[in-house]
Amino acid sequence: MTAKAEILIVDDEANTLASLSRAFRLAGHEATVCDNAVRALEIAKSKPFDLILSDVVMPGRDGLTLLEDLKTAGVQAPVVMMSGQAHIEMAVKATRLGALDFLEKPLSTDKLLLTVENALKLKRLETENRDLRSRVGKHEIVWKGEAMRRVMAQIDRVAASEARVCIYGETGTGKELAARTLHEKSPRKAGPFITLNCAAVPAELIESELFGHEKGSFTGAAQRHIGKFEQAHRGTLFLDEIGDMPLAMQAKLLRVLEEGEVERVGGDKSIPVDVRVIVATHRNLEDLVKEGKFRQDLFHRVYVFPLILPPLRTRREDIPVLLEHFAAQVCLQNGWKPVPFTAEAVEALQRYSWPGNVREMRNVVERLLLLAVAGEVDRATVELALPEAQTATSDTGSGPLSSRVAQYEREVILAELQRQKHHITNTAKALGLERSHLYKKCQALGIDLRAVRGTAPGAVR
Ligand SMILES: Nc1ncnc2c1ncn2[C@@H]1O[C@H](COP(=O)(O)OP(=O)(O)OP(=O)(O)O)[C@@H](O)[C@H]1O
Numbered sequence: 001m002t003a004k005a006e007i008l009i010v011d012d013e014a015n016t017l018a019s020l021s022r023a024f025r026l027a028g029h030e031a032t033v034c035d036n037a038v039r040a041l042e043i044a045k046s047k048p049f050d051l052i053l054s055d056v057v058m059p060g061r062d063g064l065t066l067l068e069d070l071k072t073a074g075v076q077a078p079v080v081m082m083s084g085q086a087h088i089e090m091a092v093k094a095t096r097l098g099a100l101d102f103l104e105k106p107l108s109t110d111k112l113l114l115t116v117e118n119a120l121k122l123k124r125l126e127t128e129n130r131d132l133r134s135r136v137g138k139h140e141i142v143w144k145g146e147a148m149r150r151v152m153a154q155i156d157r158v159a160a161s162e163a164r165v166c167i168y169g170e171t172g173t174g175k176e177l178a179a180r181t182l183h184e185k186s187p188r189k190a191g192p193f194i195t196l197n198c199a200a201v202p203a204e205l206i207e208s209e210l211f212g213h214e215k216g217s218f219t220g221a222a223q224r225h226i227g228k229f230e231q232a233h234r235g236t237l238f239l240d241e242i243g244d245m246p247l248a249m250q251a252k253l254l255r256v257l258e259e260g261e262v263e264r265v266g267g268d269k270s271i272p273v274d275v276r277v278i279v280a281t282h283r284n285l286e287d288l289v290k291e292g293k294f295r296q297d298l299f300h301r302v303y304v305f306p307l308i309l310p311p312l313r314t315r316r317e318d319i320p321v322l323l324e325h326f327a328a329q330v331c332l333q334n335g336w337k338p339v340p341f342t343a344e345a346v347e348a349l350q351r352y353s354w355p356g357n358v359r360e361m362r363n364v365v366e367r368l369l370l371l372a373v374a375g376e377v378d379r380a381t382v383e384l385a386l387p388e389a390q391t392a393t394s395d396t397g398s399g400p401l402s403s404r405v406a407q408y409e410r411e412v413i414l415a416e417l418q419r420q421k422h423h424i425t426n427t428a429k430a431l432g433l434e435r436s437h438l439y440k441k442c443q444a445l446g447i448d449l450r451a452v453r454g455t456a457p458g459a460v461r
Pocket residue numbers: 138139140141142143169170171172173174175176177178240282325358359362
């Protein structure tokens with residue numbers, strides 16, 4: 001027996017809608033019917049279907065235009081076209097526009113059910129494919145040094161629990177990636193991972209985005225909309241930039257976290273939801289609380305376990321492996337041959353301050369590979385792609401003097417290690433330190449000498 005599918009049927013003939021939906025329901029599927037292309041597009045955008053079955057010839061917008069609109073709107077469901085006046089050109093056009101299949105009317109029930117089965121099979125394969133692709137590194141946290149080792153250990157520790165985690169980090173440090181990793185290591189991994197960036201949604205829409213709305217609940221609410229909380233049922237909801245959430249919404253969020261139930265905008269019943277909430281911010285929530293911009297009670301609810309992602313400029317030992325990772329990823333995506341980085345190029349990139357952190361690095365790597373005409377990324381390529389990298393002076397950072405000094409010391413030691421080609425004794429001498437003192441210093445500053453050595457095999461003596 002096939003799994004149950006949700007099917008949207010679009011046809012201007014009431015008889016066809018009635019007979020098709022009956023056939024599908026008898027076979028255990030769910031059918032939604034619609035008699036015109038304009039409404040069908042709205043319905044298809046409002047919730048996910050396993051299959052959309054549409055007539056071609058309809059008054060007003062026809063089925064082929066609907067097919068084009070669906071693809072433009074990014075609707076993922078496979079579309080099967082059907083027509084009583086089928087001719088080969090029409091079928092070819094439908095296929096070119098991305099239709100999965102083309103059926104001639106009158107339709108046989110067996111053929112219809114087989115089409116549903118194929119659509120479900122396709123969806124399963126696509127999901128498996130996506131999972132496989134993500135396993136070959138798209139969602140993998142790449143790291144090398146002590147700072148990220150600590151973060152990874154914390155992720156492992158809290159993933160198993162239901163603790164509310166607040167991820168703090170500058171833009172591009174990998175907050176969303178850390179949240180996804182937490183989800184994937186948690187007992188909820190088979191459930192959905194849903195995200196909402198509170199800073200990217202206009203204040204008046206955030207409630208409906210989070211909790212959903214009923215049809216007609218406000219101007220523009222043409223269809224029922226399922227909110228992020230309901231979408232994340234039995235999974236994880238990642239609320240990015242929680243510090244930007246308007247105060248009125250914070251009160252509603254607090255209630256949902258306390259009661260475990262949501263109410264859609266314009267709805268009259270409470271819907272229980274089982275969701276783990278992970279939040280992230282690049283702002284200091286405690287300061288926002290003091291300024292009266294973030295509710296203290298919500299702060300205590302979401303700030304149970306803080307996970308701090310350090311900026312890239314304070315964990316330069318991760319830079320070589322990240323460069324390698326992104327270079328491999330970009331080459332794979334574009335079908336390019338692997339392009340090596342020279343030691344000088346890596347050194348220059350390690351000195352750069354990376355204000356946009358890992359996200360910036362991904363973009364820079366793409367630029368470097370495009371500019372690498374000689375088959376390798378060398379110092380000249382870096383100068384061309386990132387002129388700032390040459391003049392970059394150390395960022396004096398933020399925070400108390402002691403941590404800024406520690407950061408500066410790390411940078412000096414790392415730079416000297418590079419200069420001395422990772423020769424520890426020479427590095428110690430150049431810095432006027434005993435070799436053992438350099439080891440202790442590195443340990444205290446979180447410089448992993450094994451990791452540093454790994455960047456230049458055989459160079460350590
Ligand atoms: N340690 C890492 N290893 C591999 N990829 C990483 C790492 N950190 C970040 N990335 C990648 O860098 C990009 C930016 O990361 P992400 O979106 O998680 O950052 P963010 O802190 O949530 O950013 P923002 O504050 O702008 O929302 C993503 O493509 C992510 O996969």
